[in-house]
Amino acid sequence: xxxxxPVLTSLGYLVLKAGVHFHQxxxxxxxxxxxxxxxxxxxxxxxxxxxxxxxxxxxxxxxxPTIVVGLLxxxxxxxxxxxxxxxxxxxxxxxxxxxxxxxxxxxxTTAMRRAEDEYFEPLSPAQREDTRAAMLEVMRSxxxxxxxxxx
Amino acid sequence: xxxxxPVLTSLGYLVLKAGVHFHQxxxxxxxxxxxxxxxxxxxxxxxxxxxxxxxxxxxxxxxxPTIVVGLLxxxxxxxxxxxxxxxxxxxxxxxxxxxxxxxxxxxxTTAMRRAEDEYFEPLSPAQREDTRAAMLEVMRSxxxxxxxxxx
DNA sequence: TATTGTTATACTCTATAACTATA
DNA sequence: TATAGTTATAGAGTATAACAATA
Numbered sequence: 001x002x003x004x005x006p007v008l009t010s011l012g013y014l015v016l017k018a019g020v021h022f023h024q025x026x027x028x029x030x031x032x033x034x035x036x037x038x039x040x041x042x043x044x045x046x047x048x049x050x051x052x053x054x055x056x057x058x059x060x061x062x063x064x065p066t067i068v069v070g071l072l073x074x075x076x077x078x079x080x081x082x083x084x085x086x087x088x089x090x091x092x093x094x095x096x097x098x099x100x101x102x103x104x105x106x107x108x109t110t111a112m113r114r115a116e117d118e119y120f121e122p123l124s125p126a127q128r129e130d131t132r133a134a135m136l137e138v139m140r141s142x143x144x145x146x147x148x149x150x151x
Numbered sequence: 152x153x154x155x156x157p158v159l160t161s162l163g164y165l166v167l168k169a170g171v172h173f174h175q176x177x178x179x180x181x182x183x184x185x186x187x188x189x190x191x192x193x194x195x196x197x198x199x200x201x202x203x204x205x206x207x208x209x210x211x212x213x214x215x216p217t218i219v220v221g222l223l224x225x226x227x228x229x230x231x232x233x234x235x236x237x238x239x240x241x242x243x244x245x246x247x248x249x250x251x252x253x254x255x256x257x258x259x260t261t262a263m264r265r266a267e268d269e270y271f272e273p274l275s276p277a278q279r280e281d282t283r284a285a286m287l288e289v290m291r292s293x294x295x296x297x298x299x300x301x302x
Numbered sequence: 303t304a305t306t307g308t309t310a311t312a313c314t315c316t317a318t319a320a321c322t323a324t325a
Numbered sequence: 326t327a328t329a330g331t332t333a334t335a336g337a338g339t340a341t342a343a344c345a346a347t348a
Contacts, residue, residue, distance in 0.1 A: 006199070007260050007264075011267060011271060011282060011283040013263075014290055015286055016173050018290055019167045019168070019171055022166060023167050048157070053329080054330065055328090055329060064317070065330070065331090066316090066318085066331075068330090089324080089328095089329085091328065091329040091330070092324095092328095112158060112164075116161060120162060120289060122289050123288060123289060130285070131281075131282055132165060134274055135165035135166055135169055137273045138274060139168060139169055143159075204306080206306065215339080215340070215341095217339090217341085219307090242305065242346065242348065244306080
């Protein structure tokens with residue numbers, strides 16, 4: 001009963017479900033590299049921005065700074081990044097990828113692209129690009145780093 | 152550096168992020184009705200299929216049966232659904248919405264539609280429908296209940 | 303002997319508060 | 326006095342194993 005406009009096939013629910021589902025696939029793929037999605041996100045932000053403080057990183061990740069500590073401890077322990085005191089403000093830790101971190105980030109990117117190609121295989125290249133443009137439009141005002149860089 | 156094809160604006164990452172983000176919005180909206188997304192999903196499956204056993208429901212939710220127990224205890228405690236022994240197999244509990252459960256499910260649906268309209272407001276109606284069709288295509292083989300009903 | 307539903311326990315993740323060192 | 330980073334503790338959520346009733 002009540003099938004006027006089924007919720008389970010609405011745009012919102014499909015996007016929500018695809019997001020969760022694809023997220024799981026990404027976690028699986030990255031697991032083979034000994035990483036999880038959150039760790040790769042850290043590496044990726046640092047690869048794109050070169051240097052960030054922990055607080056800046058926390059905001060990008062939309063994650064509490066107390067959680068970022070352990071996250072960084074682990075990545076630093078594996079030699080993927082380094083913490084340097086900011087000489088201009090000695091309370092701050094400036095984060096920087098090591099060469100190994102940069103290399104692993106690149107590998108993770110490749111793995112994620114492969115996962116993405118597989119996941120969206122049912123769509124034509126044109127459909128993928130249209131869908132990507134639509135999602136970019138939706139997220140533009142909602143993901144801070146998509147806005148033009150304030151530098 | 153390394154900006155050839157930024158991961159952060161890839162189709163996969165945008166869908167993943169939009170999914171998580173919209174999920175949060177849905178949880179917020181449903182919270183005002185005293186429900187969470189998982190609970191509404193239970194009500195919705197029951198509203199669309201009329202009668203399910205706990206194990207069937209577990210599979211639909213992709214959730215461990217041990218978790219479903221507490222979920223149902225709560226919904227039943229609020230008078231939104233009832234458990235009846237299956238006369239044909241007395242191990243099974245057949246789940247059925249009460250009138251109140253059906254009413255609340257309808258309210259939740261309305262609230263979610265409103266949230267969806269707001270969330271995808273940056274897209275034209277045509278873009279929304281194209282995107283919906285694309286996501287439906289992607290998820291068709293991945294969401295069991297989208298396949299043609301076996302019944 | 304296998305299956306449905308249930309309970310209990312241990313583990314993971316996260317939110318909160320409190321602490322240090324610097325400003 | 327306020328801020329960046331850190332640590333400790335408690336709570337929520339989950340996975341696992343074990344159990345009762347029924348097939």
